[in-house]
Amino acid sequence: MPASATVRPEIQFATLEQQGDTAQLGMWAFLVNETLFFGALIFTYFIYRISYPHEFAVAAKDAVLWCGSVNLAILVTSSLTMVLAINAAAQGEPRAMKLWLLATLALGCIFLLIKGYEYYQDFQDKVVPVVNYEAKPGEGSAGELFWVFYWVATGLHAIHLTVGIGLVLYMLLWRIRRGEITPAYYAPLEVVGIYWSFVDTVWLFLYPCIYLVGRS
Amino acid sequence: MTIGPEIHPKRARPLPFVVAWLLMLVLAAVSLLTAFLGMGNWAPIVQFGIAALQTSALFILFMRLKGPPSLKWVFAISGFLWLSFLYGLSMTDYADRRGWPPIQATSGPGFEARQNGP
Numbered sequence: 001m002p003a004s005a006t007v008r009p010e011i012q013f014a015t016l017e018q019q020g021d022t023a024q025l026g027m028w029a030f031l032v033n034e035t036l037f038f039g040a041l042i043f044t045y046f047i048y049r050i051s052y053p054h055e056f057a058v059a060a061k062d063a064v065l066w067c068g069s070v071n072l073a074i075l076v077t078s079s080l081t082m083v084l085a086i087n088a089a090a091q092g093e094p095r096a097m098k099l100w101l102l103a104t105l106a107l108g109c110i111f112l113l114i115k116g117y118e119y120y121q122d123f124q125d126k127v128v129p130v131v132n133y134e135a136k137p138g139e140g141s142a143g144e145l146f147w148v149f150y151w152v153a154t155g156l157h158a159i160h161l162t163v164g165i166g167l168v169l170y171m172l173l174w175r176i177r178r179g180e181i182t183p184a185y186y187a188p189l190e191v192v193g194i195y196w197s198f199v200d201t202v203w204l205f206l207y208p209c210i211y212l213v214g215r216s
Numbered sequence: 217m218t219i220g221p222e223i224h225p226k227r228a229r230p231l232p233f234v235v236a237w238l239l240m241l242v243l244a245a246v247s248l249l250t251a252f253l254g255m256g257n258w259a260p261i262v263q264f265g266i267a268a269l270q271t272s273a274l275f276i277l278f279m280r281l282k283g284p285p286s287l288k289w290v291f292a293i294s295g296f297l298w299l300s301f302l303y304g305l306s307m308t309d310y311a312d313r314r315g316w317p318p319i320q321a322t323s324g325p326g327f328e329a330r331q332n333g334p
Contacts, residue, residue, distance in 0.1 A: 021285040028291035035295040036302060043303055047310060050317045072244050076270075080237040083278050084230055190280065197278045201271045207244075208263035212251035216259070 007185050020187030027191045031198050034160075038202050041156070045149050045209055052142035057214025059143030062125050062136070063150065067118040068211035071111050075200045078107035082168075082193045089186040094176070097189075101172055104196070108165045115158055122150075146213075153206050160199045167192045236277050240270045 013019040049056045085100035126134040127147050135143055171189055175181050181189050247266045250259050275281045281288055310316055 021287075024280075025285065025287055025291065028288050032291055032295035032298065036298055039299045039302060043306060052318075069244070069248055073241060076237060076240045076244065079274060079278050080233055083233050087230060087233075194279045197274045201274050204267045204270050204274075205264070208247060208260065208267055212247065212259070212263055215251035216254040 007180060007182060016185045016187075020185060020190070023187045023191050024194065027194050031194070034198065038153075038156075038205075041149075041153055042205060042209065045153075048142070048145050048149070049209075049213070052140075052145070054138070055140045055142035056146045058136060058139040059127075059146040060210065060213035061215070062122075062127050063211050063213075064118045064121050065211050065215070067114050067121075068207055071114050072203060072207050074107050074111050074114070075203050078104050078111070079197045079200045081107065082196045086186065086190050086193050089181050089189050090183055092183040094181075097181070098172065098176065101168055101176075105165060105168050105172070108161055108168070111161060112158060112165075115154065150210055153209070157199065157202055157206060160202065164192070164196045164199050167195065233277060236273045240273060243270055 007016065009016050009019045013022065081100045081103040085097050085104060088094075088096035088100055122128060123132055126132050127150075129144050129147050129151065133144060133147070135141065171181070171192055175188055243266045247263045250262050253259070255262065275292065281292055
């Protein structure tokens, strides 16, 4: 007997719908914390950018624009493939669901590969504070603050994306294989989708902070 | 307030998501363009405005803020409110500081020393 036929609500819930709604609310409560976490980080960025606009503009010119821009398009596209996977789950199309999830997974991995290449370029350009840093003419000591923000923010974002990739893999290799994602109950996939799109929104704000400064 | 046993509606057709995705890509291109137009202080305002628009689309459509359970709105709005408190209260401190933001000289006495670091 397939596991899908035995999906029942946990004992504390009356129905699967109630269980799914609670799971969604739990994720939203977590995301409120994440919003404050990244919000505080971006606030410190604003303070320093207002304090040292010239130095930040000079320092930011070394950010690899094409990497950030391509990665933005990749993440936005991955949010689409994720929501299409959830659509397929709701409509009882397991093959389409798996394909869209694999596409999401691939896009997430491509993002990380491009990010890795960008980090390599950054190391070559000597913009790694403490480890390998050389101040460019005109950026002064405050330029290093920009790069500290860059490494902390993009590093934290990459960790979050890696967690997202892990969650998608968990869905593919465990929950879906066991038949636990059905049109009657696909809340676990929906919750992963909410998290995935949130990680996308973080990049939407990091992009102008890092890549669009001092270009004109 | 209890979470009622609301029935999830059938998922929407993919068209609205595809349209929103295309719009987000167009907005990203516009944001990139503004970086090269010499808009001065307006550039970051437009860029972060675009990011806010894209985020709204993601929150409402892709993250299913629109749809049951409606209690999600309470969480989303509370996050926005707490972020407003964080920014607002912190800015009252900075806005009251004498000499902040520092005057940004691009030449003249002291500029060279500042550029060369402490």
